[in-house]
Amino acid sequence: AQKITQTQPGMFVQEKEAVTLDCTYDTSDQSYGLFWYKQPSSGEMIFLIYQGSYDEQNATEGRYSLNFQKARKSANLVISASQLGDSAMYFCASRNSGNTPLVFGKGTRLSVIA
Amino acid sequence: EAGVVQSPRYKIIEKKQPVAFWCNPISGHNTLYWYLQNLGQGPELLIRYENEEAVDDSQLPKDRFSAERLKGVDSTLKIQPAELGDSAVYLCASSLGQGRGDEQFFGPGTRLTVL
Numbered sequence: 001a002q003k004i005t006q007t008q009p010g011m012f013v014q015e016k017e018a019v020t021l022d023c024t025y026d027t028s029d030q031s032y033g034l035f036w037y038k039q040p041s042s043g044e045m046i047f048l049i050y051q052g053s054y055d056e057q058n059a060t061e062g063r064y065s066l067n068f069q070k071a072r073k074s075a076n077l078v079i080s081a082s083q084l085g086d087s088a089m090y091f092c093a094s095r096n097s098g099n100t101p102l103v104f105g106k107g108t109r110l111s112v113i114a
Numbered sequence: 115e116a117g118v119v120q121s122p123r124y125k126i127i128e129k130k131q132p133v134a135f136w137c138n139p140i141s142g143h144n145t146l147y148w149y150l151q152n153l154g155q156g157p158e159l160l161i162r163y164e165n166e167e168a169v170d171d172s173q174l175p176k177d178r179f180s181a182e183r184l185k186g187v188d189s190t191l192k193i194q195p196a197e198l199g200d201s202a203v204y205l206c207a208s209s210l211g212q213g214r215g216d217e218q219f220f221g222p223g224t225r226l227t228v229l
Contacts (some may be wrong), residue, residue, distance in 0.1 A: 045220035104156025
């Protein structure tokens with residue numbers, strides 16, 4: 001069974017600074033995908049970034065990058081140049097090969113301070 | 115392009131009453147998911163549809179929960195009777211259904227409070 005661990009219940013970061021949100025995963029499959037979602041107070045889950053297990057390069061999407069360390073089974077999210085609007089819950093999730101549902105971690109609440 | 119639509123956004127009911135949630139996925143998305151999100155937790159799958167077929171409902175408490183996706187488009191999730199522990203956010207998501215990298219798009223959720 002898959003398991004996602006996010007060890008940081010809450011994080012603070014100064015505006016314009018970079019921040020890393022930790023995520024480790026546990027899966028027995030060789031083929032899997034890793035996702036990060038943002039959930040603001042409005043409640044909607046917003047897709048941020050995706051990393052496939054066979055992707056050799058770390059995924060990047062604008063200010064978001066995923067630090068993928070396969071041997072350590074970690075998929076940390078790096079947000080550069082934090083903005084006040086980045087304050088939200090962030091969830092790491094994984095899915096195995098095929099059209100299977102996402103398995104989510106418990107999330108990290110990020111607060112950006114002006 | 116319209117996103118995933120859910121209604122109602124908020125619902126307050128007394129225990130033992132029935133309640134229903136509605137979801138309209140993104141046009142053309144064959145796969146539809148219902149997730150349950152308890153306070154302070156990540157979403158957990160309740161049921162997954164491929165078109166009109168429920169292909170994964172192992173986490174759905176079938177004694178009180180039911181779901182349907184007629185014609186493979188809209189879906190309804192029902193709870194009857196509701197219990198205090200059902201208070202949570204119910205999220206609907208949809209995707210094209212194209213494998214492990216397939217992005218799931220989420221609706222805003224329905225926040226249920228059972229008194």
